[in-house]
Amino acid sequence: MKNKTFRKAEPYIWILPSIILMAVFILIPIIFVFRMSLSEVSKAGIIRGFSGFANFTKVMNSSAFKLVLRNTIVWTVAVVVLSTVLGFILALILNNEFRGRKIARAVMVFPWATTLVIQASAWKFIIDTDYGTLNTLLLRLGLIDQGINWTPTAEAYFTWEIACGIFVTIPFVTFCVLSGLQSIDTTYYEAATVDGANYWQQLFQITMPLVRSSLTVSTVLNIIYVFNSFPIIWTITKGDPANHTDTLVTYLYKLAFYNGKQGQAAAVSVIGFTILLICASVYMVYTLRKGDE
Amino acid sequence: MKKLAALSLILSMMCGLAACGSSGGGSSEGGSDAKDEGxxxxxxxxxxxxxxxxxxxxxxxxxxxxxxxxxxxxxxxxxxxxxxxxxxxxxxxxxxxxxxxxxxxxxxxxxxxxxxxxxxxxxxxxxxxxxxxxxxxxxxxxxxxxxxxxxxxxSARALYYNADILKDAQVEVPTTWDELTEACKAIKAHDSKIYPWGIDMTTDEGQAAFAYYTWNNGGGFVDDEGNWTLNSDKNVEAIEYAVQMVKDGYTNSDPANDTRYDLQDMFGAGQVAMMIGPNSIPTYIADGGYSVNYGVAPIPTNGGVDSVSAGxxxxxxxxxxxxxxxxxxxxxxxxxxxxxxxxxxxxxxxxxxxxxxxxxxxxxxxxxxxxxxxxxxxxxxxxYPTAKTEWDDVKQGVINVEQQALLGGNVKELLDELQNEIAE
Structure with a gap:
């Protein structure tokens, strides 16, 4: 009897440490942020009392917020979609037998294994107009006479940041898809070949459905990572000029620690949380349901 | 059940964002708690x-x-x-x-x-x-x-100039804005690869640029009574002048992203001819291994105002x-x-x-x-008027005005807007 009770409780005992950890490091800070977003907070960070939705209205009425929200959507969609497409293609290539495949796979890990701040600094160093390596290279090769300004506008900066974001995200997608590809039984392809299916038919009828679960995982995780990504934008532009390259995360950081508006920063944080919650839940429910079917 | 588990995992991952808005972690090295007297x-x-x-x-x-x-x-x-x-x-x-x-x-x-x-x-x-x-x-x-x-x-700020470049371009050290514009024109004509004038309007220290130009045009952040005067005519004129320098191509190409340290490096490397910088520049140049022949002078002014250094x-x-x-x-x-x-x-x-x-x-x-x-x-x-509680907002506000002006915004309208915001 005693043994039976223990067996019933056993799984919960095993997951208890992680539940405690999640509660302490995730749940409590979230409750704090929600409380802060509904409070009047002094510049030194002291909560002065309940202020209803004042922080939310202030944030939403600011002209910068609309721009920042638009940037965040562009940033997340562009990075996630393009890195998923490119990562998928790369996984297909790396799944083939060829000489040096192991080396190619190892090289793929580099951008992923390097800290984002280092990556972003390297990109900044490459594209800099005055001392950038890209201009130096082109000058040395004699292709240009004078350094080109690669970042003449805020939009150009943002595009470079998106490119950097894609570059560092591709390896994750590639490895997720690659693990999915390797679990596909080769007999499916053999059978399809016998039935006369061409490469594209095999890709869309066999490969895609079978790696869908890997793609779902990588896409959902990427939406969250990219949406929350701070280092690339902060290192390259700090959201400058005039919030034109800010995303919600860099914007709320500036609000909290440059402007001393922690209540409003918490409100931005809650807004971002809600957006992510909706997007990720819809996507998860949709794909899991489809998987069940 | 699987769905529930997956959703809860996603939820917990997103919390990274929510937690971000709260207190960022500080690295403490055994700082003692409150007061543990005796x-x-x-x-x-x-x-x-x-x-x-x-x-x-x-x-x-x-x-x-x-x-x-x-x-x-x-x-x-x-x-x-x-x-x-x-x-x-x-x-x-x-x-x-x-x-x-x-x-x-x-x-x-x-x-x-x-x-x-x-x-x-x-x-x-x-x-x-x-x-x-x-x-x-x-x-x-x-x-x-x-x-x-x-x-x-x-620390205090002054004008640093590359004596060799000024000599080659045959210009004197500028003391007024008119002389500064002329000097920039001459340097640009002498060597188009050199930036005659360095400007930093970044989130890092854009408020310093506001101070350099407005104070040396008889304007400033506050009046004698300590009231905010961000949109005074003198301030509008000063920022318009600085932004015009950028638009005329006399400055570094990216003032909204080139920090003072970038400028100091470019000055050390002889790529920027003149810039306003702190008294620590000689140490910075020596540590960086640069060997530039430079001089120090008061910050150029406009309208007969005495040169004011920013402290x-x-x-x-x-x-x-x-x-x-x-x-x-x-x-x-x-x-x-x-x-x-x-x-x-x-x-x-x-x-x-x-x-x-x-x-x-x-x-x-x-x-x-x-x-x-x-x-x-x-x-x-x-x-800077740091004794006033609005300072954080003013500091970020003037940086935003400068950057908006660089993007083509109207300085007068932007400063009016900022003044109203601060006055609220």
């Missing part, structure tokens, strides 16, 4: 958070703690050195958790004072030490007639953690020890700054002639 060994403990000025700061404080503890074995001193990137996060997090440090070394104080968190300076510094400070510096920490913080060091001053403040007499004495001892003339001179020289005490100024001026002129400059320069 711990088990009967010692009084003081904890200090200090800003990291450069590579030498941490070692300097480590030596300081050793010397201090050797002389005052009854005081347990802990000093946490935090980078400028982290210090505001760390301090605000500590304050929100009712764990304010005893002593803080940082640039601003008004927000803490507004929350009644600080002690008046005269309560935590002995009279002897207090009297060492330049009165003009102490006034920068005056709110309603009380001084809330004491200066720890200062930057950092401070020490003491949080009101309900100290006992013994603790307050220990804090006073700390400051007496810190401001001992010789030790204080070492502190100032450590990262190439300027002294904030009269005796420190005298000692350094005697030691180094080039320092003497800087000591004079810092005694007469203007400071």
């Amino acid at each position: 711990g088990s060994d009967g010692k009084v403990s003081i904890n200090v958070i200090a800003a990291q000025y450069g590579q030498n700061t941490k070692t300097w404080w480590e030596d300081f703690v050793k010397d201090f503890t050797a002389e005052h074995s009854d005081i347990d001193l802990t000093v946490e050195v935090e980078s400028w990137n982290d210090i505001y996060t760390v301090v605000n997090t500590r304050i929100s958790n009712n764990d304010a440090p005893d002593i803080l070394n940082i640039d601003v104080f008004a927000n803490y004072q507004a929350d009644d968190l600080l002690l008046p300076a005269e309560d935590f510094v002995s009279k002897e030490t207090y009297d060492k400070m330049y009165p003009a510096f102490l006034e920068q920490s005056d709110v309603d007639g009380t001084i809330w913080a004491i200066p720890d060091l200062a 930057v001053m950092d401070r020490f403040m003491c949080f009101d953690n309900e100290y006992s007499d013994a603790e307050l004495e220990a804090i006073k001892t700390f400051f007496d020890f810190f401001y001992e003339d010789e030790r204080y001179s070492e502190w100032v020289l450590m990262e190439g700054f300027l002294p904030a005490t009269i005796s420190g100024g005298e000692i350094l001026a005697k030691q180094d002639e080039s320092m003497a002129s800087w000591v004079d400059i810092v005694g007469s320069c203007n400071f």
Whole structure:
């Protein structure tokens, strides 16, 4: 009897440490942020009392917020979609037998294994107009006479940041898809070949459905990572000029620690949380349901 | 069940974002909790958070703690050195958790004072030490007639020019804006690859650009009564002039992203001919291994205004953690020890700054002639109005105005908007 009770409780005992950890490091800070977003907070960070939705209205009425929200959507969609497409293609290539495949796979890990701040600094160093390596290279090769300004506008900066974001995200997608590809039984392809299916038919009828679960995982995780990504934008532009390259995360950081508006920063944080919650839940429910079917 | 598990996993991952808005983690090196008066060994403990000025700061404080503890074995001193990137996060997090440090070394104080968190300076510094400070510096920490913080060091700004480039382009060192424009034109004509003028309008220090141009056009952040005058005609004219310099192609290509350090590097490398910079540039240039032939001159002005240097001053403040007499004495001892003339001179020289005490100024001026002129400059320069609680908003606001103007915005409208926002 005693043994039976223990067996019933056993799984919960095993997951208890992680539940405690999640509660302490995730749940409590979230409750704090929600409380802060509904409070009047002094510049030194002291909560002065309940202020209803004042922080939310202030944030939403600011002209910068609309721009920042638009940037965040562009940033997340562009990075996630393009890195998923490119990562998928790369996984297909790396799944083939060829000489040096192991080396190619190892090289793929580099951008992923390097800290984002280092990556972003390297990109900044490459594209800099005055001392950038890209201009130096082109000058040395004699292709240009004078350094080109690669970042003449805020939009150009943002595009470079998106490119950097894609570059560092591709390896994750590639490895997720690659693990999915390797679990596909080769007999499916053999059978399809016998039935006369061409490469594209095999890709869309066999490969895609079978790696869908890997793609779902990588896409959902990427939406969250990219949406929350701070280092690339902060290192390259700090959201400058005039919030034109800010995303919600860099914007709320500036609000909290440059402007001393922690209540409003918490409100931005809650807004971002809600957006992510909706997007990720819809996507998860949709794909899991489809998987069940 | 699987769906539920997956959703809960996603939820927990997203919390990274929500948690981001709250208190960012601070790296503490065993900072003591609140006040533990007369711990088990009967010692009084003081904890200090200090800003990291450069590579030498941490070692300097480590030596300081050793010397201090050797002389005052009854005081347990802990000093946490935090980078400028982290210090505001760390301090605000500590304050929100009712764990304010005893002593803080940082640039601003008004927000803490507004929350009644600080002690008046005269309560935590002995009279002897207090009297060492330049009165003009102490006034920068005056709110309603009380001084809330004491200066720890200062720096001043001036015009740096590359003497060789100016000579080759056959131009004199400019003293007025008209001369500056002409000089830029001549340098540009002489060598189109050189940026004649360096401007930094970044989030890092764009407020300094606002100060350089407005103060030297007879404008500024506040009027004589201390009221905000951000949209004054003089200010509009000054910012329009600076932005026009960028549009005319006389400056570095990306003022919204080129920080002062980028400019200093370009100046050292001979790519920027003139820039306004701090007194620490010679140290920076020497450390960077540059060999540029440069000179220093007053910042060019407009409309017959006297040249005004921009001063930057950092401070020490003491949080009101309900100290006992013994603790307050220990804090006073700390400051007496810190401001001992010789030790204080070492502190100032450590990262190439300027002294904030009269005796420190005298000692350094005697030691180094080039320092003497800087000591004079810092005694007469203007400071940011950091004693006002709106300063954070004004600082970010003027940077935003500059960057919007670079993107084509109307300076007058932008400054009007900012003035209205601040006045609310």
